[in-house]
Amino acid sequence: MCGICGIFNLDGEPVPHGHIKSMADELAHRGPDDEGHYIDVNIALGHRRLSILDLSPAGHQPMSSEDGRIILIYNGEIYNHLELKVELEALGYQFRSRTDTEVLLKGYEAWGLDVIEKLNGMFAFALWDSPTRTLYLVRDRFGIKPLYWTKVGKTFIFASEIKAILTHPKVSTQLNPEALNEYFTFQNLFRYHTLFKGINLLQAASIRWISEREGDLKRRTWWDYDFTNRDEGMSEEEAESETLRLFRQAVIRQLMSDVPVGSYLSGGMDSGSIVAVTATQIPRLSTFTCGFDLSSVTGREANFDERREAESISCHFKTEHYQQVVNASDVSWALPNVIWHLEDLRLGMCYPNFYVSRLASKFVKVCLSGAGGDELYAGYPWRYYRVFDAIGRDHYLRQYYEFWQRLVSDQDKPKLFTEDLWRYVRDKDTFRTFSRVFTFNEGLKYDSPEEHIANSLYFEIKTFLAGLFVVGDKLSMAHGLEERVPFLDNDLVDFAQRIPIRHKLANLEKINRFNENETRKLRRYKAFGEGKNVLRNAMSSLLPEEILNRRKQGFSAPDESWYRGEALDYLKAILLNKRAAYRDFLNPRFVADIIDKHVAGKNNYRLLLWSFLCFEWWCKIFLDGVRPDSMDAR
Structure with a gap:
């Protein structure tokens, strides 16, 4: 895990060394172990290294091909790099390091950009192809690792974090009103712009490239989620056994490291399952929990502290367990630093993430997270049931849009914004922004409850989970900690998308027979279980029954x-x-x-x-x- 940055002056103007040095310095928290720069007149690349694999100088970046024609800066982990290395060695390539960076570099030499589709991992990288004078930016299929870019006149600038881009003298900091409107609608951004005018987030599973000769920025995507090709003939037993097999494989894959690996641990099934598998591979595994001082808390939030359940799992698997207790005053101490590191505002209260990442970073350099289990296996049924009875596409979109206006409704926006800002954004239709997410997959249908739920899974994994990835990356890397997400493994994701909806949500047939005119439908829906049925059954051999059947509790402060x-x-x-x-x-x-x-x-x-x-x-x-x-x- 690292920080990368670069400057490409398309008019041929030389890049001063101080410019790329300033950008890299702003990313020092992402890579405290090493620093490197590459400059070739009008192209400059910078790198800050967090050493995880092959801690020797052989892993230094920017890394160049043996003939010096290809230069790579890379942030992430490629979990199948050893298998790819064997393929490349069979083609005659030799290696001087044990890094996945070198595998990626030689993979590009062997297969060109087709190497991307061979990668199982999380990554964002920039590659300079000197013979063609072309710069490529690439982001992993799930969008786990961030990469931002902007173009000011004839200067193209990119970095792992926005704050590095802001150091460039040609970049001015201005608010993007359209993004602000979107943020105060969804508490998220569904397009790839940011609150910083002119600065964009590279789309997941996409490649952007720009050449000195043409000067135009080009893009193509190479993958997308797809819950439409479900195998309706799949039995529950097959879904459960294959989920368990692929989950074990994914967790073990992501344990590759030359530094200590630990795991976050809440009181729930997802992180508990990761700990269950990891504890068989790492003796005396370190686990980390964030709890809350509930002495002044009443009502439903009185159950928000999961320390007792986390301790129970820790005792069961004999982990070395550490806890951070957050109280009401901690938000005031953390918030300025949280926002400085987050920059790209997303989702709800994340200062507990900041604190638990800081705790973990004192003991390990890599930490596993349970993110993604809910989005893949339908862990939010109260959301899906809001559109269960939708009739057609338009009805579905309107119902779901009503739910996803998390902060301020359209009718209240004239009161929220100042007159000048409202005058600018009032014609910017956030419903159109919302609906646009569904157009990326032309195969979506809206003719049955199962299809509505599949569409909701598609939407939430592309938006809500994408926001969680931004938060997870920024607030872990604030402390030089690499966060990994085993649920986002290529093989596991591909299989999970094929599982029929009826295996993920319990009692789907009974819900189908509901009288849609009856009152209190939502309360009735909630009585039919909490989703992730197939995952819960698959994990029954790993976790105690009381953890499997525990009511879902999100990670949130009171x-x-x-x-x-x-x-x-x-x-x-x-x-x-x-x-x-x-x-x-x-x-x-x-x-x-x-x-x-x-x-x-x-x-x-x-x-x-x-x-x-x-x-x-x-x-x-x-x-x-x-x-x-x-x-x-x-």
């Missing part, structure tokens, strides 16, 4: 209660400040009204309040230029 109590003073101090930076874009009266309604218990606005806090710190840090290390976070 912020609803804290924002009404212990954290309320902080909330008001930041958001009701008359000099707050967000006031240039958001209406402070709307913000104050949301705080009042939340405190009064009229609604639970914890997600929106979190996003207000995040955006305020984003404005301070990136628009006002206040670095976290110079802030009083309180």
